[in-house]
Amino acid sequence: xxxxxxxxxxxxxxxxxxxxxxxxxxxxxxxxxxxxxxxxxxxxxxxxxxxxxxxxxxxxxxxxxxxxxxxxxxxxxxxxxxxxxxxxxxxxxxxxxxxxxxxxxxxxxxxxxx
Amino acid sequence: xxxxxxxxxxxxxxxxxxxxxxxxxxxxxxxxxxxxxxxxxxxxxxxxxxxxxxxxxxxxxxxxxxxxxxxxxxxxxxxxxxxxxxxxxxxxxxxxxxxxxxxxxxxxxxxxx
Numbered sequence: 001x002x003x004x005x006x007x008x009x010x011x012x013x014x015x016x017x018x019x020x021x022x023x024x025x026x027x028x029x030x031x032x033x034x035x036x037x038x039x040x041x042x043x044x045x046x047x048x049x050x051x052x053x054x055x056x057x058x059x060x061x062x063x064x065x066x067x068x069x070x071x072x073x074x075x076x077x078x079x080x081x082x083x084x085x086x087x088x089x090x091x092x093x094x095x096x097x098x099x100x101x102x103x104x105x106x107x108x109x110x111x112x113x114x
Numbered sequence: 115x116x117x118x119x120x121x122x123x124x125x126x127x128x129x130x131x132x133x134x135x136x137x138x139x140x141x142x143x144x145x146x147x148x149x150x151x152x153x154x155x156x157x158x159x160x161x162x163x164x165x166x167x168x169x170x171x172x173x174x175x176x177x178x179x180x181x182x183x184x185x186x187x188x189x190x191x192x193x194x195x196x197x198x199x200x201x202x203x204x205x206x207x208x209x210x211x212x213x214x215x216x217x218x219x220x221x222x223x224x225x226x227x
Contacts, residue, residue, distance in 0.1 A: 031213060040123075042204055042219040043158075050213060058214070090157060094213070101146045101165075101208040103215055105158040 003027050004106035006091050012112045019078040021109050023091030025071075031094035032074040033103065034058075034066060036087040043090065049074055081113045116141040116209045120218035127195050128226050135190040135221050137179075137205030146208040147188040148215065149179055153201045161203070164188065175199070200225045 003026035013019050023032060033048040035058075045058030047066040055066050063085060065077045078085055091106040119138045127133060139145065149161040162173025169181040179190045188205060205218040 033214075035217075040219060042120075043217040045214060048213065101215070102148065102160060102163060104160075105150075107157050 004091060004093060004104065006089075006106040006109050008109060009107065010110045012114060013081050014114055015082060016080050019081050019111065019113075021076045021089055021091075021111070023074045023076070023106060025074075025093050027093070028071050029093040030071075030096050032068065033092040033094070034064075034074065034076045035090045035092065036060065036085075037090060037108075038087050046076065046089075078111075081111075083113050085111065086113045087111060116207060116216050118205055118207050118216050118218040120203075120205055120221050122221045123219070124222045124224070126224045126226065129197055130194045131225075133190070133192040133195045133199075133223070135203055135205075135223070137188045137190065137218060138186050139188070139205075139207045139216075140186065141207065141209045143210050145210075147179070147181060148206040148208075149173065149177070149188075149190050150204045150206060150217075151201050152204065152220075158204065161190070195223075195225050197225045197227055199223060 005024045007022045034046040035043040037043050044060045046064050047058055049055045049068045067075045089109045092103040094103050117140045121136045147164040150158040151161045152158045161177050162171050164171045164181045172178045177192050179188055181188050203221045206215040208215050
């Protein structure tokens with residue numbers, strides 16, 4: 001357990017509405033990641049952060065934005081949700097102190113866009 | 115860009131059977147390799163990892179994997195599976211000491227009693 005929580009854990013929303021998912025960590029790790037998991041696609045990186053206000057795009061960033069105003073929180077926003085964004089979203093952190101490159105995952109958020 | 119291939123998408127085994135799941139990556143430089151497991155309804159957990167040294171690495175729950183550089187492979191093995199090994203298994207690669215992991219599409223393993 002790397003002290004990662006995600007909220008909400010489940011959400012159903014309508015097409016066109018904005019949605020924000022939160023990832024919270026308690027160990028002050030520098031790197032945080034957002035993935036989506038879909039059958040047949042594995043995990044795909046949406047965005048990641050390497051420090052407060054420092055973020056970069058992953059392979060499936062279209063339609064998503066992120067913010068990191070403090071070390072412990074990394075927010076993922078769907079500005080206008082679409083049905084194709086129905087997925088399970090996982091947050092991950094990468095330890096700064098040991099086992100470099102290894103990532104630890106949160107419990108996930110199941111998002112359904114109707 | 116690097117890619118990771120897991121050719122077995124679904125595997126069904128009987129308890130006590132041996133397991134080997136394939137993982138191939140496309141990158142010619144230094145790699146760090148991982149296998150993660152996701153039990154039903156849970157998040158991903160690290161099963162084992164390879165950074166350097168002995169290419170045969172041992173992980174938790176009796177799993178092991180062998181890094182074969184010439185074949186760009188990192189196959190996962192277990193001599194005797196249990197029903198509790200039913201899960202989805204993901205291979206992941208970090209290339210060149212970068213900040214990201216690239217995941218394969220996963221292999222769904224079902225172990226029958």
